[in-house]
Amino acid sequence: NSLTPAREVKTICPYCGVGCGIYLGIRGGEIVSVRGDPESMVNQGKLCVKGRFAYEFINHPQRLKKPLIKKQGKFEEVGWDEALKLIADKFSKYSGNEFASIASAKCTNEENYLLQKFTRGVMESPHIDHCARLCHAPSVVGLSRSIGSGAMSNSIAEIGQAGCIMAIGTNTTVSHPVLALQIIKAVKTGSKLIVINPQKIELAKHADIFLQHNPGSDVALLMAIAKVIVDEGLYNQSFIEERTENFLKLKKSLEILSWDELEHITGVEKEKIRQTAYMYAEGDPSSILYAMGITQHSHGTDNVLAVSNLALLTGNLGRESSGVNPLRGQNNVQGSCDMGTLPNVFPGYQSVEDPEIVEKFQKAWNMHLKPVNGMMLSEIFEKARSGDLKSLYIMGENPLLSEPDIQKVKMALENVEFLVVQDIFLTETARQADVVLPAASFAEKEGTFTNTERRVQRIKKAIIAPGDSKSDWEIISAIAKKMEKSGFDFKSAEEIFSEMTALTPIYGGISYDRLENQGLHWPCLDIDDPGTPILHQNQFNTPSHKGIFHPLEYIPSAEIPDEEYPFILGTGRSLYQYHTGSMTRKVNGLNYIDGEEFLEINPDDASNLNIKGGEWLEISSRRGTIRARSRINPGLLSGCVSMTFHFQEAPANCLTQTARDPVSGTPELKISTVKIRVL
């Protein structure tokens, strides 16, 4: 049987942030099967449809196999030497503020570490960012301010023992399916489940309480829950006294809230909010899980702080099965943040503005570093559009489908003088490049990923990369060496990992040997440290070591429906596709089940527009117009419509708005106003 593997390699699923352990089956140099790793602490052998079946992209004939240089508007295959020489010549002209790079949440920790070293050290540019800016940047900022760490406070395995699980702004069965199984299993064994979402999602069927609040009203709803907890004495007095600051300020801010107004803003009755507050406060312990329904708003950081307030009020931090747990989207978005592919921090969240830290990295790398914050993703594209940014280096991301208002991104990419993209396929973004470099996939290289629960895990090379493609770390090293820069003479991913751990205290005790079985949770400070599944057990990592309450005010979303654009569009995900589809759209089985974009609409709105389901629609916003067929979704509130962003034929981000959270720079992808015309 050609599908029977001749051998198997243990590695990690390349899709979502859950980071399930898998075995890749290999025959004749190709991946022919995948099965879940029964020993994995994350998934105990279980996999979702993508992890189990979506590996056809690895052997796909459209994989890039040679470097491409655009000559007279057309790509020509060239050898590595020609491509590297051109890049080295151009990059040598565009150092400092004229250069920026975009790292990748799909690439390994080692590759992200190396790209920020290259950007900061070789190009002397502070401008590096990645797609965490589109998802969990508000978690990094908000949770750092309130409890001192922007990562999940607890581990996935603890979910099952929570007395109460609050899942807010997460469509978990779709975006983190194997983790959703843990939630459902917990409910079956006695945990209470609160689901809070503007859409009646699959998980709501398992909930004890489901709150369907108005889109964008999260701060008001979470403050209302906090108000009940404070007014009715449900808070944890000793925890607040011993471990927090600012309680009285929060209390005062809650006193002035009016229930009429809270009910009006949220669309949820007081009594239901009361029941929610009691269930969460009495969970003992209670765990909050959230995702981009919380972060992708023009007030995303406030939403995160409001979540954090609830956990601090009830003492649900620093203990097993409790916590504040942002669920990371892409497989290595936690790791790429950890590796310092953010404009304000070196690896391990060490400030780029701290003179001692800068000196440490300068000395270790033997390079000159600028002690300044770089530009965020949105600012990088704005500078490119204005012509001030001359050169951009993009590793493994496809902003031409994932960024909001993609017409502006297209202009930005057209305006840079020299664009280099490295990827495994000729993506929409790669097509705009001057040079495209062929990269190896996760199955063709060594390295580490860090999943959503801070577990650092090994990925292993199972097959040889196609054609002349190379691992991203080998490509970055080759460019640096062509530019005659030292500090990139690595013979293996492990050597890069060792350099990184020596400079990054939270990874300081981790080595490839120690990751061999189940991986390790950071912080892991030395070789005797068993890792830290539960954060904040003794103190918070804030300057005062206390958890800090933040009084908040409800701020309406940046775009409000009006006569011309009466519907609120929120973008989400499909279980069967991943991110901009560059990998999953190459998988026939997935395309067969779910190969087309739909606009989902509430039955009443559909009836008003004479839509029965399946008609072609024209959907327009102030940014652009696309076409997609209709699908009726009774789970949506009237006035709300929904799309994914997986399909280049109907790119939803043509419609989305660029209003951003002023603190984190994350765009309001959950709320853009649109109008609909039946074709």
Ligand code: SF4
């Ligand atoms: Fe892969 Fe996520 Fe599915 Fe696990 S839940 S198999 S990590 S996509």
